[in-house]
Amino acid sequence: MLMSLIASHRDLDLDVLERLSAGAQSVGRTVAASAAAPTGAVVLATCNRFEVYLEVDRPEDAPDAVAATTQVIADASGIPGPDVAENLQVLEGLAVPEHLFAVASGLESMVIGEREITGQVRRALATAREEGTTSSGLERLFQSASRASRDVGARTGLGATGRSVVGVALDLAEPRLPAWPQLRALLVGTGSYAGASLAALRRRGCHDVRVFSPSGRAATFAASRGLQAVHDGGLAGAIRTSDLVVACSGTVGRVLDAEMVARSWAATGRPLVVVDLALRNDVDPAVGTLPGVRLINLETIRRNAPEEQKAPVEQAHQLVAAAVTDFEAADRARELEVAVIAERRRVLGELEAEARRIREAGAANGSGTPAPDGPAPASGGAPAATTGDGASDGTDAHDPAHHERLVRSLRRRTRAQLHPPTVRARVAARAGDDRAYRAALAELEAIPAPPVPVPPGAPPVTDPDGATAASGTVLHDADAADDSAGRSGVRVGDRAR
Secondary structure, three states, rough: OOOEEEEEEOOOHHHHHHHOOOHHHHHHHHHOOOOOOOEEHHHHEEEEEEEEEOOOOHHHHHHHHHHHHHHHHHHHHHOHHHHHHOOOEEOOOOOHHHHHHHHHOOOOOOOOOOOOOHHHHHHHHHHHHHHHHHHHHHHHHHHHHHHHHHHHHHHHOOOOOOOOOHHHHHHHHHHHHHHHOOOEEEOOOHHHHHHHHHHHHHOOOOEEEEEEOOOOOOHHHOOOOEEEEEEEOOHHHHOOOOOOOEOOOOOOOOEEEEHHHHHHHHHHHHEEEHHHHHHOOEEHHHHHOOOOOEEEEHHHHHOOOOOOHHHHHHHHHHHHHHHHHHHHHHHHHHHHHHHHHHHHHHHHHHHHHHHHHHHHHHHHHOOOOOOOOOOOOOOOOOOOOEEEOOEEEEEOOHHHHHHHHHHHHHHHHHHHHHHHHHHHHHHHHHHOOHHHHHHHHHHHHHHHOOOOOOOOOOOEEOOOOOOOOOOOOOOEEEHHHHHHHHHHHOOOHHHHH
């Protein structure tokens, strides 16, 4: 059973989201190791949402999983458990894919249609894989969400203009900035939003970009992208010579405080725009009160996010709904497939077990039906195998190879008999047609395992229930004769004539 615990910008202030998501990196691992451990856990934490997706074995396990996850979030964030529970929305069943597919498609974002969330959903699953906390159900859920997102991106105009949180921030900053080709920009951070910000700046014509990393990764990030890295101790100087600072490190604690920015601005007096894209603010909010400095943060972006055109949004919602229907149908078919597989294994398994018993009995008694790779029986009047109309095909009935051809023929005929009701059961399961599914399953249940022929002169074989198969049972098999004849290019009917 799939479920999720949801907190997003739609329901909560960003400062509450910031506190909830503190310690998000450890939540998945800790939940998976808890006493009420779910089957799997994936954490999706972005600048405007914090969501934990779970899979539990049974519906009755859900309350314990929710309680354990809530406590883990409380411990990581320092927020009391009851307050965490009050701020989280719990989704179960079909509501889980409905929500995640919409999120992955950008329909729940601050900026409707933004595509950055698609990569964040993929990375959330990749992180869970690395930490060993994912599960088969969550794998299918997140992979299906990514497919739905790609479908929305390919078939609608949603997001085609490149609208994103970064894009809206730069639109808001533009009136206070020099022309993009003359702009000097500073990135603070080296994560996914730093990459998205760099791409957005370059699309607009800004190529004078430096990067600073509180975690010391600036040199690596800069080297692979043709940027200049700002090393430790150089941040204040870099701010003094910048027109635009985009902070998106997500580091715990402030990277830019008001005093540092004030000193840097006072040294030049040039206008400065600071964009803070981190949910856990990289920039001291007091920076926004400094003269000559404009601060744009996620709250500013939320207030100014443009409305997307109605038609592509409606089309995107329709595509998401269709993807959810497909996901539900595939999930239902997967559950009902268990009974279909069991019936096929019953029939084919009994056939193989009986054939194996006959081979082993023959090998033990030297009767001429040893295991397939064993020696052929001694000659001495063994009867020849015959076709279905009694004509001899010239094959020694004691020949192990002939017996194996007979068994192969039975396998083919049995699989052919199982195939039609199997297909009907699978189609009905996916369509949700319970009556047709039960009828097809009843057909499968009524199919017995076919008797396996025992060559003449072979010792009787006793099955586990004590029943005995006499020698010489069902040796004249037309399909086996056809198989034997087919190897020499002669049809059985031609031989008989």
